[in-house]
Structures are given as C-alpha cells and as structure tokens.
Amino acid sequence: MxxxxxxxxxxxxxxxxxxxxxxxxxxxxxxxxxxxxxxxxxxxxxxxxxxxxxxxxxxxxxxxxxxxxxxxxxxxxxxxxxxxxxxxxxxxxxxxxxxxxxxxxxxxxxxxxxxxxxxxxxxxxxxxxxxxxxxxxxxxxxxxxxxxxxxxxxxxxxxxxxxxxxxxxxxxxxxxxxxxxxRVVPPKFCRAALLETPLGTALDAVIAPLFGGAVDGASGVVDLGxxxxxxxxxxxxxxxxxxxxxxxxxxxxxxxxxxxxxxxxxxxxxxxxxxxxxxxxxxxxxxxxxxxxxxxxxxxxxxxxxxxxxxxxxxxxxxxxxxxxxxxxxxxxxxxxPIMLVLLMFPQLLNFLYSFPQLFGMRPCPRHRLPSFDPVTGRLRASRVNDRADLVPPHRDSFNLTLINAALRICGPLTEPALATILVVFQLLCCIAALALRFSLVGHVY
Known part of the structure; x- marks a missing residue:
C-alpha cells in the first residue's frame, strides 16, 4: 500500500x-x-x-x-x-x-x-x-x-x-x-432615469398591481412591496x-x-x-x-x-x-x-454564472465536476466531462465549467492546498475590493 x-x-x-x-x-x-x-x-x-x-x-x-x-x-x-x-x-x-x-x-x-x-x-x-x-x-x-x-x-x-x-x-x-x-434607494443615475423618463411610470404600473409597490415620483425611491x-x-x-x-x-x-x-x-x-x-x-x-x-x-x-x-x-x-x-x-x-453581500460573494456569483450551462442542462453535467488528480505529478488538473464516466462522445468532451477548473486552466496543474489557497486569497481580494467600493464610492453612487 x-x-x-x-x-x-x-x-x-x-x-x-x-x-x-x-x-x-x-x-x-x-x-x-x-x-x-x-x-x-x-x-x-x-x-x-x-x-x-x-x-x-x-x-x-x-x-x-x-x-x-x-x-x-x-x-x-x-x-x-x-x-x-x-x-x-x-x-x-x-x-x-x-x-x-x-x-x-x-x-x-x-x-x-x-x-x-x-x-x-x-x-x-x-x-x-x-x-x-x-x-x-x-x-x-x-x-x-x-x-x-x-x-x-x-x-x-x-x-x-x-x-x-x-x-x-x-x-x-x-x-x-x-x-x-x-423601499430601496436606486443609484443616482437610476433615480434620474425613473424621474425624467417614462421608465418610472412604467415600473410603477407593473409593481403596483402585482406586488403592492410604488415609485416615488418626487425622490425616485422604489417601494418593492x-x-x-x-x-x-x-x-x-x-x-x-x-x-x-x-x-x-x-x-x-x-x-x-x-x-x-x-x-x-x-x-x-x-x-x-x-x-x-x-x-x-x-x-x-x-x-x-x-x-x-x-x-x-x-x-x-x-x-x-x-x-x-x-x-x-x-x-x-x-x-x-x-x-x-x-x-x-x-x-x-x-x-x-443585501446588495453589499452580493458584492462580497462575487466569486460565488461568477462561479454560478460560469456553471449555468451545465447546471441547467445546456451542456452535459457529470455528478462530480471536481478537478482530476494526476497520479504521476501528484497535482490537480482541470477536469473534463468524461473524466469519471463516459457521458458524451469523445468529440463532444469538454472542460467542466467551474471556477475551480478555470483557476487550474489559468494557473496550470497545482497541488490541492495551493489551489485552495489561491481560491481563498481570491475571495479575500474580492471582499477587500467590495469594501473599498462601499467606503469610497457609495457617496458618489447614491
């Protein structure tokens, strides 16, 4: 063994x-x-x-x-x-x-x-x-x-x-x-569009009967109900x-x-x-x-x-x-x-959007989309649909659409702890960027 x-x-x-x-x-x-x-x-x-x-x-x-x-x-x-x-x-x-x-x-x-x-x-x-x-x-x-x-x-x-x-x-x-x-406060450019164009009236006509909401014609604030x-x-x-x-x-x-x-x-x-x-x-x-x-x-x-x-x-x-x-x-x-949380979860949102074709049946999706272990080098490489089971003909075989596999395709084969470190550091950098946006640009946007 x-x-x-x-x-x-x-x-x-x-x-x-x-x-x-x-x-x-x-x-x-x-x-x-x-x-x-x-x-x-x-x-x-x-x-x-x-x-x-x-x-x-x-x-x-x-x-x-x-x-x-x-x-x-x-x-x-x-x-x-x-x-x-x-x-x-x-x-x-x-x-x-x-x-x-x-x-x-x-x-x-x-x-x-x-x-x-x-x-x-x-x-x-x-x-x-x-x-x-x-x-x-x-x-x-x-x-x-x-x-x-x-x-x-x-x-x-x-x-x-x-x-x-x-x-x-x-x-x-x-x-x-x-x-x-x-009630939600849209960004400045959205409020301007709601107040100065027919968009505000159209939105109010939709959300009022369906959700009991309204668009404030004076401030541009939207009550979603x-x-x-x-x-x-x-x-x-x-x-x-x-x-x-x-x-x-x-x-x-x-x-x-x-x-x-x-x-x-x-x-x-x-x-x-x-x-x-x-x-x-x-x-x-x-x-x-x-x-x-x-x-x-x-x-x-x-x-x-x-x-x-x-x-x-x-x-x-x-x-x-x-x-x-x-x-x-x-x-x-x-x-x-809630909007700030979506910014903090940018890698998760990116992974979801990148995975969308496989998650919703547009492309073949195996049970496990994990990276593949190379027994010779001891490193992980980006996995393909047919790696663990023959799901599609060879000419239709393609890479699994996950952010993990994307990282391996960009960086090349990595050990598992190195891959995890890169992904967690990317998460931290995205969080830092989101916080920087919140504290530096929020006054200009809202």
Missing part, C-alpha cells in the same frame, strides 16, 4: 507550504489574519457604550471556537462507516473505491452549527438587548432550520431538485418576523446553493465563508462606529446585530476550517453549506445590506 501511495504522488501536496502538515506556518498565518484584522477593527470602532455587549459576544465566540475544536475529534470518531466519505482528489479518476478508502467522517458541520446556535442564545441571554430581540429570534430560527435540514440532506442524500426547495423553507421564520421596510420579500427568499436560495456548488477542494467551503464573515464583521464595525457618532439609532441597531451574529459565526467557521484544511480530517457536508449560506443571507437582510 505504501508503494502505491508513493506511486500516486500523494506526498507532493503534503510537502506544500500551504498544507497543514505540522511544519509550515503559512496555513496558521492565513487563518489568523482575516479574523485578527476584523477584531482590531471591532476594537477600534466600537463605541464605549457598546463595548460590554461586544466584549461579551467576543468571549462567547472564543468559547464556541474552543467547543467546536474540542468536539470535532469526539464526534468524528462516532460517525459510522456508512457515513464516511472518500476524498476523490487524492486518487486517480476511475480508480476503484473500496470500503477502506471511505475513511473521512462527513457532516461535521453539525458541530460548528450547534456551537454557533448555542453562542447566539447565550449572547442574547447575557446582553439582554430587547432592541433586536425579535430579529435575533428570527435569525436563530432560520439557522436552526438550516442546520437541521442540512443534516437531513446529508443523511438522505437528496437530489438537486430538492435543494432548491429547502432554502425557502428555512427562510420562513425570517419572512414571518421581518418588519423592516421594503411583496417583491422585496420574494427577493429575500431568492437571496437565501442563492447563498446556500452558491456555496454548495463552489466546493470540493479541502478547505474551500469553510475558507470562502470565513473570508466573507470577516469582511462583514469589519464593515459592520466601521458602520457601527459611524452610526453611533451620528446618533442614528436604526443603523446602530442593525450593525450591532451584524457584529453580534458574525463574531461567533467567524469563530466557529475557523474552528471547522482547521480540521477541513488539507489534508482534511473531516468533511463539512451540506449541513455547513446550508447554515453558512442562510446565516449570510439573514445578516444581510436584517442588517439591510
């Missing part, structure tokens, strides 16, 4: 500086930096009157991190053999998979999900902030729904057509509890499935989510300080809610990432992708920055 593993070149990736091999400090530094920067921003921007609240959330988030790290090995040892998976990126395509190869515990997102919910409950009980108790309860219900339904999905292995039905069910508590406005709540559901569907389909590489699901969570945490901390300085009660409440929700979310995701980074000791499963996407959607909706 050892000779076979050497022949497959598995040790090549383990020697990478990006692998969690116990020798390289790069993964630890990469994991600590985003949250470290976000926490420094929180410390610098949090108003004095709110420091006790945020400090309590920080302490409980640290406990949630420790609890997740401690329980993952315990729970993973209890996972039965029937619920363990094979890491397909560490073996040649079409090689026979035996029972001994299914040795990675799956669905360990349940541990971080439960830790997150417990931390949120304890934070609400400890801080006693009735200002957003209603929103907080709705958010926790949505996350609990997402954890439970994701765990069911992991164990029943639901088909993709059912995965589009689950997010609307998860978002029911959010829809029932949402009492915020349904029921359409706004439909948008909320669609955002939840997008967030959960966008993370789910942008996956397959050790650490990528957790890494992308962790980067987005840290970006939201830093952004909300800055906005919290600004809102408090201007005595804007609603904005202060919204961004305090976002900080309180993102602190334990980032902490528990980091704890799970440590076990899921290459070489992965556990798989996160649909449990994690479900509640991670729902948490991001919930915080964006209740803290009123």
């Amino acid at each position: 050892e000779g076979k593993e050497e022949k497959w070149g598995r040790d090549v990736a383990m020697r990478s500086v990006f692998a969690a091999n116990g020798k390289s400090w790069v993964p630890l530094l990469m994991g600590a930096m985003p949250l470290g920067v976000a926490l420094l921003t929180v410390a610098a921007c949090t108003p004095v009157a709110l420091r006790a609240h945020v400090g309590t959330s920080c302490v409980l988030s640290a406990l949630a991190f420790w609890w997740t790290r401690s329980l993952i090995p315990v729970i993973s040892s209890k996972i039965p053999a029937t619920k363990r998976g094979c890491d397909l990126l560490k073996r040649p395509v079409r090689s026979k998979i035996g029972e001994a190869d299914r040795n990675v515990p799956e669905s360990l997102g349940i541990v971080s999900g439960v830790a997150l919910v417990c931390a949120l409950v304890l934070t609400q009980v400890s801080t006693e902030t009735p200002a957003f108790a209603h929103d907080y309860a709705a958010a926790m219900l949505c996350i609990v729904f997402a954890v439970l339904l994701g765990f069911v999905d992991d164990f029943l292995d639901l088909e993709w057509k059912y995965k589009y039905v689950l997010p609307p069910i998860m978002s029911l508590p959010l829809l029932s509890a949402y009492d915020g406005g349904t 029921l359409a706004y709540k439909i948008y909320m559901v669609l955002l939840a569907v997008f967030c959960t499935n966008a993370i789910n389909i942008y996956a397959g590489v050790n650490g990528l699901e957790c890494g992308q989510t962790y980067a987005i969570a840290c970006a939201i945490l830093a952004m909300s901390a800055v906005e919290l300080g600004r809102a408090a300085d201007s005595d804007n009660y609603d904005a202060t409440k919204n961004h305090l809610f976002a900080v309180t929700l993102m602190l334990p979310f980032a902490a528990t995701t980091l704890a799970l990432l440590r076990s899921n980074w290459f070489p992965a000791n556990v798989f996160v499963g649909d449990t994690f992708t479900n509640y991670a996407g729902m948490t991001l959607a919930v915080v964006a909706i209740l803290a009123h920055f």
